[in-house]
Amino acid sequence: AKNMICFINDKKVDIIYQEKRCTSYNISYEIKKLKKRRAKNKSLWLFADMPFRADDNAEHLYRYVMKNYPEKNIAFVLRKNSHDYKRLKKEGFKLVDPKSFKFKYLVFKADKLISSHIERYFFEALGENTLKTKDFVFLQHGITQNDLSSWLNQRKIDLFITGMQDEYDSIAGDFNRYKFTPKEVKLTGFPRWDALLKNNQINTKQIIIMPTWREYIVGSYSKKLMKRRFNPKFYESEYFYRWDSFLHSKKLQELHEKYDYKIVFSPHPQIRPYLEGFNLPNYIIIPSVEMSMQKLFCESSLMITDYSSVAFEMAVLKKPVIYYQFDKDELFAKHTYTQGYFDYNKDGFGIVVLDIDNLLYELKMKLQNHSFKNNFLTPKANSLEKVTQAILFI
Template identity: 30%
Template structure:
């Protein structure tokens, strides 16, 4: 929520709710801290590692790394933190003994006793209350003295950082929540983050993302499917991404070039003809921050699906699809990792670059596929890929091979080794 756009009265109410939330957090953490000391020795002996993504999810690098730990290193008590009854909780059914429900007293005890906190989010880590701040910040930031001093914080990331928008700056991080280990994939990405983000040497490491293991293991399992997955626009986001957008927010969104562009693409006769001729399906998947707008898009073509996040998994969609159409999203790196063709549809290039400063990655010279601005050029590129059996052009394959590390399924293993090395350098026993 952007507090600056709200009235003084509403801001005052929000800040009041935030303070109340922090007081409640303080009381619960205090009780947890006292009770913990009664069982501290027993809990600490368990060697607890906590893993978490968004509090409602198990579908990204956190979930992938958790699976690796349970399968390859069961001697370490690795627990996954998730809100009870979340749609993704069913994925954890076979690990019920190693699931902790978010914001429960057990979560508080285990968080305070954990030797390692591993998360895809840089601010809340695996702490209680990390997604309950009314201002977009977590209560735990105000309660820094509850963060265990010896706890090693690992930031797994969502994807490859390519621009200033996504840059995580050490100097802007609360000291008690700064990662001791920052996971990256590409050497250029690591150097960019280390230099521009002011991170100390050996904090940022290139291991590859944990979810890449699954991409490698499932290469070649494609369907005749085109995936359209654009990123979001900060200036169009709804205040509550978890619920349906308000009428005012929907009306504003429907006036945007973003909505008009993709609504027109979904109903394009040229696209429909290509899908029919080549017997393809098309999946349109909105970014997490735009899922509250899903109901404003419509299409009657049975070959085109508008996908909701509760029914579709991004990782599965990337593995299944033969062609990706995105704009500026880092999912392009996942797709390129599998050496599959993609297109950057940057219809609002001028408007987008006014809001987001470009980083080290230039789409025209570094991108893994053609960059187009107009729909007619996009359709020509789709047609070209379909007629050439989905092969990646040599120009883009060369860029992929130069930018990304060699293909393998040892990304999680490298992350695990990097965690042990970091713990050792901090004087924390590793076994």
């Protein structure tokens, strides 16, 4: 019931609330007003990357705010069993487990929820109206290179951070499918890019292989587990067959031995539960979950991916990419996005190949000619401060 009605000795009596006499009291309405008032008065910024992992834009921005705006009341959401928990705790991060009551309390108190991902555990922590009285800041996990309008238009986003001009124009410009405007969308660069550029290494002999995931070959999402269920049919997919064939190819091993390059395989987090089934050769390195993604980018000289936006990290570092796209039509028909402004053949940071033979050939050419320079993307400077200022002016 939304309204409260009082009876004394079976007789209905008036209610006096805030010096006003009434016959009933709308509890739901008053609670909503209370939530709004308390949330805005608290001025708490609540940050999050993924529930099980940090090491993304939210972590980098939190660290910057903690050091440069010590007067700000901030907290960071992370599971206690995360490999990042002790590291961030030691650094002075104020951490809260998303499974705890304190997390819901802080969501209730917060006036700004700041995240690199859009996850229901966060933006619906108090129900579907969680964001009604709060500002949601979407830092993004990577450059939006494909059309995510059908998904993002469903969300309340008060500040939408972008990293490059074409991306910004595709979301906030005229004649696109997004509901967002220049009021919400800001071109600042990503918080993690400041550190990425600072820690870059050149002339390294390491190749990073980072394919993205496919929604239609992994399990369905479990709210209880806060992750996707395991799908044993994954190993019957073309995705598994193609990448497994490449990783087990004799030619790849020959290139590794001839040119003395480390080969690192680090697929999307949604693919990690299936790594055991790849049964990779000993010379291929699988980085631990504790390994920083930024460290992998900085220490690598070349990336092999399919459609992943991590390619932009290499472009920021002026390092080339080879795109292995064997399932383009199926991906854009079944995955969580459709093709957007970004044309991999025209706009990409390296050549696009469709089969394993061409992939191995292009890799050989790169190693043989030592052609690792790239001039595709010049990131915005001082992204951390620009993002912070954008949040302050919401």
